[in-house]
Amino acid sequence: MGKLLIINGSPRAPKSNSKQYVALFQKYWNGESSKVNITPKNHTEICEDMAHYTDVLLVFPLYVDSIPVTLHNFLKTLEQHPPKQKPRISMVVNCGFLEPEQNQIAVEMIKLFCKQQGYPFLSVLCIGGGEAILNTPFRFLVKRKIKQLVKSVASHQSLSFQVTMPISKETYLKASTKYWIRYGAKNGVTKEQMDTMEIETN
Numbered sequence: 001m002g003k004l005l006i007i008n009g010s011p012r013a014p015k016s017n018s019k020q021y022v023a024l025f026q027k028y029w030n031g032e033s034s035k036v037n038i039t040p041k042n043h044t045e046i047c048e049d050m051a052h053y054t055d056v057l058l059v060f061p062l063y064v065d066s067i068p069v070t071l072h073n074f075l076k077t078l079e080q081h082p083p084k085q086k087p088r089i090s091m092v093v094n095c096g097f098l099e100p101e102q103n104q105i106a107v108e109m110i111k112l113f114c115k116q117q118g119y120p121f122l123s124v125l126c127i128g129g130g131e132a133i134l135n136t137p138f139r140f141l142v143k144r145k146i147k148q149l150v151k152s153v154a155s156h157q158s159l160s161f162q163v164t165m166p167i168s169k170e171t172y173l174k175a176s177t178k179y180w181i182r183y184g185a186k187n188g189v190t191k192e193q194m195d196t197m198e199i200e201t202n
């Protein structure tokens with residue numbers, strides 16, 4: 001089992017869903033591992049640190065069908081400051097929509113980065129309904145997939161996994177709409193306000 005660095009690329013890393021996926025991965029990883037959140041100030045530090053690891057696991061959310069800007073900015077620095085030894089790269093991407101395939105564009109972006117920059121790409125887990133699934137009875141499905149991902153990273157076997165909740169899109173839409181209306185109400189925001197662009201400026 002190699003030495004693993006887990007990089008959380010969520011813009012809200014300390015309170016993120018990605019943080020929970022990082023914790024689950026670390027729970028099942030038997031080897032040595034460290035974790036770090038990307039911040040605007042630690043890019044070069046992470047780049048240098050990467051040379052000491054055989055494997056890197058990027059854990060991040062899908063933002064607007066793409067990788068979040070936090071990760072994008074970090075990759076730009078990494079391009080300028082590559083580590084002396086390039087580790088293998090794997091990733092866990094989670095998105096809000098039910099379909100894990102939504103993450104595919106972000107996956108291709110990271111794969112392309114790895115190809116162009118000379119990092120061996122290993123394995124990926126795409127999670128659909130990533131905001132919700134850990135708080136449902138389907139949590140066990142995520143745990144199972146993360147265990148499989150851990151195995152593939154540990155054995156250097158390049159594999160692709162995906163997981164979501166086995167419910168219909170209609171059920172998911174109904175449940176998530178109800179959730180967000182309640183969430184808004186708790187914060188003094190109505191559904192009508194959420195339906196407008198003004199929500200961005202408040």
Ligand SMILES: Cc1cc2nc3c(=O)[nH]c(=O)nc-3n(C[C@H](O)[C@H](O)[C@H](O)COP(=O)(O)O)c2cc1C
Pocket residue numbers: 010011012015016017018019060061062063064065066094095096097098102130131
């Ligand atoms: C600005 C923004 C853009 C998002 N764009 C998408 C998207 O295009 N597709 C999707 O399925 N989920 C999208 N989401 C949902 C996130 O991927 C989801 O909430 C995820 O669990 C956040 O993970 P994190 O807590 O680790 O940051 C978006 C969320 C935000 C805040």
